[in-house]
Amino acid sequence: MLAIVVSRADSASEHVGEHLLDLADWEERVDDSRPDADGGATVYHLDDAELRFFDELHLETTRVADGFDDPDLLVFASRHAGETDELLTAHHTGNFGEAEFGGTDGSLARACPNAHRRVLEALAEHAPEEYEVGMECTHHGPSDVGTPSMFVEVGSDEAQWADPAAARAVASAILDLRGVAPDAPRENGSRRQLVGFGGCHYAPRFDRVVHETDWAVGHVAADWCLDAMGDPEANEDVVRQAFEASAADYALLEADRLALRETIAALGYRVVSETWVRETTGVPLGLVERAEDAIATVDEGLRFGDVPGAVDDAAADDEAAVPVDFDVVSISDDLLTEACGIDAEGVLDAVSESAVAFDTEQNGTRVVGPVAVRNASDRDRILDGIADVLRAKYDEVTRSGDELIARRQALDPERARMIGVPEGPKFGRLSSGESVEVDGRTIKPEDVSRERKRRFNC
Structure with a gap:
């Protein structure tokens, strides 16, 4: 009353x-x-x-x-x-x-x-x-x-x-x-x-x-x-x-x-x-405590995903409310570094969509791992999202289990010099996928490129 x-x-x-x-x-x-x-x-x-x-x-x-x-x-x-x-x-x-x-x-x-x-x-x-x-x-x-x-x-x-x-x-x-x-x-x-x-x-x-x-x-x-x-x-x-x-x-x-x-x-x-x-807003306090114990504190960089799974609906307004179970998994530092270098925000979005919680640096803007997920499928979705980020730079990205391979055709400066392409703007144009003229000859990007492949153990 x-x-x-x-x-x-x-x-x-x-x-x-x-x-x-x-x-x-x-x-x-x-x-x-x-x-x-x-x-x-x-x-x-x-x-x-x-x-x-x-x-x-x-x-x-x-x-x-x-x-x-x-x-x-x-x-x-x-x-x-x-x-x-x-x-x-x-x-x-x-x-x-x-x-x-x-x-x-x-x-x-x-x-x-x-x-x-x-x-x-x-x-x-x-x-x-x-x-x-x-x-x-x-x-x-x-x-x-x-x-x-x-x-x-x-x-x-x-x-x-x-x-x-x-x-x-x-x-x-x-x-x-x-x-x-x-x-x-x-x-x-x-x-x-x-x-x-x-x-x-x-x-x-x-x-x-x-x-x-x-x-x-x-x-x-x-x-x-x-x-x-x-x-x-x-x-x-x-x-x-x-x-x-x-x-x-x-x-x-x-x-x-x-x-x-x-x-x-x-x-x-x-x-x-x-x-x-601010970061714990909307996140069950039980989940906050468990994630901070398992990964890092919020002030050290812990952040929470968009769909943490919260609590059992039958146990609301009660100390018995139990946060959803999660496992802490690793994601390759090399993979995260490469993907964040391409699009850190895209990686953050990919992880946030499927993770319960994860570690970050640079004021929560760059994912560094480890990551808490509810199941293996969530981890797979995160890796698929990171693969999509890599495709902005690489021509082909494939994943098989815990191995991810990224391929792209890239300018080979030595080969370009050997066929007479002068260093300077024409290197840049070839690197960007444009053909150039050299002494009356048309040089195509594929004439002076080679495949570069990166292998990541996820």
Whole structure:
């Protein structure tokens, strides 16, 4: 159930609340167990949502979820203040350091990464044309909400707080969260959720990750948050909280902070790169782990094929989901070097179409092997695709089992000189397959060429 909190001390929140009531067919109920100022009296219900009004500012509340009927997710409809003009934003709450604006020192509320990802999408769908949409780092209270929660906000000043189009966009985005889980499904004992460290308050890198990959982001500690926290080792409990409150096992760092990286590793979590996040998008995490163990890490060059086979459809959203079996096979270094020299992109396409995973170099643009395949037929298709690449240079390419032979007629410079062809442009024309005139004679390419053959053990 979705819980929605509106604050009467926040004009933007009240304005969003009015549009929330207008956008859905709410049932009014009376709750005499709580005072009106604390979410009681008139309460608004849908089958999967509940809306309550409070007198306090959001950041001053504590355990506000206790006022609702066992919610799965709680959203604070709020204002955003700053020098950011027209902005709709969402963020998690808590304090990495001192609690200057609500909450508790060094304490983080339970985040809702999956719902946060969805509300950013919904804000982008509903936002008036002049409004930007983005995420902020974790800041201000409350630290103790009682269920996964976030703020969804209209910014950034009086004009926007009173803007009905902005309020309606935020209200619509909040209602789009009905039925949305706070966390991504479990997968290989983990979730596609990250903790973000570093960068500026408005977190463009983590915003990019949410919009361009299938990963969600929980708590984000901007540079100023990390400065407020202090030494990571001395504040290990806060770093641990960031992962636990985000239901995350992975961290993405905006800048390489060695002490923070070491603390994260000591706590048993993994720092990953943006490349890792992008390359694992759409790839089962169990498959990622097995392929990295078998071949190389993503940062070392591992890449995944277009049809990895994923998981058994009967075992979704469960730690029991098992990635498809694969075998790691080799492909001749000489063959890959020759084919990549002709068309590296074509080789990459040929391997990607049939491989589960494979090793690369040069930022993932050049295949070097080894290759993980589901069966021998996949390897055969890869070799056939590489043979097609060779045909751009060779006149004939044949393959028998693990042997590939490439033949082509090529200019024999010595033979050309012997029959009087001068070195220079005429050599080039003959090499390109054109006939040339020499002392009144027509010299054809085949007159000065010989067969060159390369044999590759695949």
